[in-house]
Amino acid sequence: MNLFADIRVLVVESLSALAAEGVLPGGLDLSPVQVEPPRDPAHGDMATNAAMALAKAAGLSPRAIAEPLAARLAGDPRVTAAEVAGPGFINLRLAPICWLEAARDALEAGLLYGRSEMGAGRRVNVEFVSANPTGPLHVGHTRGAVFGDALANLLHFAGWEVTREYYVNDGGAQVDVLARSAYLRYREARGEAVEIPAGLYPGDYLVAVGEALSEQFGDALMDLPEESWLPDVREFAIERMMAAIRSDLDLLGVRMDRYFSERSLYDTGLIEAALKRLDEAGLIHVGVLEPPKGKTPEDWEPRPQTLFRSTQFGDDTDRPLKKSDGSWTYFAPDIAYHFDKIERGYDLLIDVFGADHSGYVRRMKAAVAALSDNRVELDVKLCQLVKLYKNGEPFKMSKRAGSFVTLRDVIAEVGADVTRFVMLMRKNDAALDFDFAKAMEQSKDNPVFYVHYANARIASMLRMAGEAELDASDRALAGAALETLTHPAQVAMARKLAEWPRQVEQAAAAHEPHRIAFFLHELASEFHSLYNAARDEPALRVVQGAPEGDAARLALARAVSVVICAGLAILGVAAVEEM
Numbered sequence: 001m002n003l004f005a006d007i008r009v010l011v012v013e014s015l016s017a018l019a020a021e022g023v024l025p026g027g028l029d030l031s032p033v034q035v036e037p038p039r040d041p042a043h044g045d046m047a048t049n050a051a052m053a054l055a056k057a058a059g060l061s062p063r064a065i066a067e068p069l070a071a072r073l074a075g076d077p078r079v080t081a082a083e084v085a086g087p088g089f090i091n092l093r094l095a096p097i098c099w100l101e102a103a104r105d106a107l108e109a110g111l112l113y114g115r116s117e118m119g120a121g122r123r124v125n126v127e128f129v130s131a132n133p134t135g136p137l138h139v140g141h142t143r144g145a146v147f148g149d150a151l152a153n154l155l156h157f158a159g160w161e162v163t164r165e166y167y168v169n170d171g172g173a174q175v176d177v178l179a180r181s182a183y184l185r186y187r188e189a190r191g192e193a194v195e196i197p198a199g200l201y202p203g204d205y206l207v208a209v210g211e212a213l214s215e216q217f218g219d220a221l222m223d224l225p226e227e228s229w230l231p232d233v234r235e236f237a238i239e240r241m242m243a244a245i246r247s248d249l250d251l252l253g254v255r256m257d258r259y260f261s262e263r264s265l266y267d268t269g270l271i272e273a274a275l276k277r278l279d280e281a282g283l284i285h286v287g288v289l290e291p292p293k294g295k296t297p298e299d300w301e302p303r304p305q306t307l308f309r310s311t312q313f314g315d316d317t318d319r320p321l322k323k324s325d326g327s328w329t330y331f332a333p334d335i336a337y338h339f340d341k342i343e344r345g346y347d348l349l350i351d352v353f354g355a356d357h358s359g360y361v362r363r364m365k366a367a368v369a370a371l372s373d374n375r376v377e378l379d380v381k382l383c384q385l386v387k388l389y390k391n392g393e394p395f396k397m398s399k400r401a402g403s404f405v406t407l408r409d410v411i412a413e414v415g416a417d418v419t420r421f422v423m424l425m426r427k428n429d430a431a432l433d434f435d436f437a438k439a440m441e442q443s444k445d446n447p448v449f450y451v452h453y454a455n456a457r458i459a460s461m462l463r464m465a466g467e468a469e470l471d472a473s474d475r476a477l478a479g480a481a482l483e484t485l486t487h488p489a490q491v492a493m494a495r496k497l498a499e500w501p502r503q504v505e506q507a508a509a510a511h512e513p514h515r516i517a518f519f520l521h522e523l524a525s526e527f528h529s530l531y532n533a534a535r536d537e538p539a540l541r542v543v544q545g546a547p548e549g550d551a552a553r554l555a556l557a558r559a560v561s562v563v564i565c566a567g568l569a570i571l572g573v574a575a576v577e578e579m
Helices: 003-020 050-058 062-073 096-112 139-157 173-189 205-217 226-251 270-280 331-343 355-371 407-414 416-423 436-440 447-467 488-498 500-510 514-533 547-571
Strands: 046-048 079-085 089-094 123-127 161-168 258-261 284-287 305-308 348-354 377-383 386-390 432-435
Touching: 003 046, 003 050, 003 062, 003 089, 003 096, 003 500, 050 062, 050 089, 062 079, 062 089, 089 096, 096 488, 096 547, 123 139, 139 161, 139 348, 139 377, 139 386, 139 407, 139 416, 139 500, 139 547, 173 205, 173 226, 205 226, 226 407, 270 284, 270 331, 270 355, 305 355, 331 348, 331 355, 348 355, 355 377, 386 436, 407 416, 407 436, 416 432, 416 436, 416 447, 432 436, 447 514, 447 547, 488 500, 488 514, 488 547, 500 514, 500 547, 514 547
Parallel strands: 123 161, 123 348, 161 258, 348 377, 386 432
Antiparallel strands: 046 089, 079 089, 284 305
């Protein structure tokens, strides 16, 4: 189903044949050989770097490889022209039916069209969101949630076994702050006038937690010292906050496979086991760090510390594992958590964080490389900030959370599907401007609308065909005479469909789900151009009352719908059939 992969097989087989004939030396490594769309579409349909990639190893000039290879490729019935360009690239042109067959492939495979086995069942853990359980999810968390979930969908579509995981930060000082904040709301619920001091969480969302504490405990906590009520209130508040976070994620269509508690790392030997592994590898030592670059903090003093040798893995300094009071730094439990993932047998780890974690990347990659003997790769994806606008102006929303706009606020404004699509219309490491008015605008300038509108138009065509008593089922359309579609616009539409399997593999390999959103917008634009061209060229109209021609044109349109629906499913967006 992947035409680019099929033509690459043709190139590789042709190279092997040339080696068997003595034109090329045997035993060449053919893995660098690629087949891609040319940079300039005027040069052809596909291009291969085979001659350029193999010249040095073969001891031949690129053209000495390219010319016999092009001659052999031109003999394949799928290839109408094979031309050597420049120093040795080969540009290929394919018979139109090769592209049109992509429509048949899509109709026969349905939503599985484009699905890849590149993951080969390997296991990947995608950790995302992992917000502190101290309040509702905000708009920044929303972007990370959408990105992580779409990436997990994409990797699953590409043949990986995927686990979606949320790391619950319930072991640090922030949950004690949460408990104290909730306790004040509890006292408020018991009728006491309270003032939330600086350093605690002021959001109104804790009012409900205080009321729930009041209902469960009555006055029992009112006169207790902090050390007596803090553990119970902390546990209660964390549980309530995580329930709210799960509810927020559910609104967005995100469902985790596992929630991992940071507290489970403490007093269980997991941190010690991870550090023992590093120590046995000679990667922990006691040393004195250089002072921080720039202005040295007043309280900084050189002192011996227990350090991880992260500089051996590309980090710019070794990293402390213990504080001056002997307690663990934040890095130590993070090491233990990733060690646990490695021990669970994952082949790939992906962490999705906010942009403020950029300083975390090198040290964590170093730790994973050390703990897994370089067997397990860690990819850290950073999501940049989201700025909210309406009609081009900064948009201020009421902030019941205190100082930030929540996920629920955004979804209430535009809905989950629009939120997800817009959040994926930029690469994760680029800042995102989210304009509520543009997101709901019904115009070609709004990718969300334009993609949905393409699918709705196709659904309308299929209903018209049904009213004309034409069998418009996928099975029937898969048997249509696609070779009758000869107009350049129709072939161009089919060519775009044929790119889908390759696009899936490239997006999955790069861990970039935004590529799927971009592709869907391009596909929809191509379809709308074909649809609009029918106004001036009646021969392009899909339903004309001629059964054979109608079936072929419907098959092409329905194949576009199949790819749109498959792509939207990866993004976690529902397809619509009426607008």
